[in-house]
Amino acid sequence: MKKYEIMYIIKPNLESEQIKQIIDRLTQILLDQKAEIIEYKEIGLKELAYEIEHFNRGYYVWQNIVASNEAIDEFNRVVRIIEDVLRFIVVKDER
Numbered sequence: 761m762k763k764y765e766i767m768y769i770i771k772p773n774l775e776s777e778q779i780k781q782i783i784d785r786l787t788q789i790l791l792d793q794k795a796e797i798i799e800y801k802e803i804g805l806k807e808l809a810y811e812i813e814h815f816n817r818g819y820y821v822w823q824n825i826v827a828s829n830e831a832i833d834e835f836n837r838v839v840r841i842i843e844d845v846l847r848f849i850v851v852k853d854e855r
Contacts, residue, residue, distance in 0.1 A: 761826050763798075763855070768839060768848035769818035772805055779819055782844055787823075789838050793831030799824035812846045824853070 768786070770779055783802070790797065803820035812818070827835075832850055839848050 761796075761828055763853035764825050764827055764832060765851045765853055766823045766825060766835070766848070768821055769808070769812075769846045770821065771813075771844045771846055772815060772817045772819055774819075774844060778844070782842060783821055785842075786821075786835065786839060789835055790823075790825060790827060790831055793828065793834055795825050795827035795831040797823055797825050808846075815846065818846050 770782055774782075787797065787800075801822045803822055805817050806820050808816055808818050836850065839845055
């Protein structure tokens with residue numbers, strides 16, 4: 761089990777309930793794989809540095825977790841399938 765930071769950006773044109781469903785789905789994937797969520801923050805709507813898929817804003821979500829490689833692999837697989845996620849990044853925390 762290693763520490764990771766995850767950040768993803770959801771399309772801003774979704775209803776708040778749809779955003780909540782995406783966050784819940786991605787969080788549940790990690791929990792189903794026995795990952796532990798240490799810290800979680802919904803940063804909210806922010807300006808993007810550059811336009812992505814004709815959007816200038818995005819809904820940011822950040823998580824600090826402890827997870828296995830299998831959990832991260834499954835998260836990466838599913839987040840790529842969800843069309844409403846503009847971008848995501850998973851970084852191993854070396855501290």
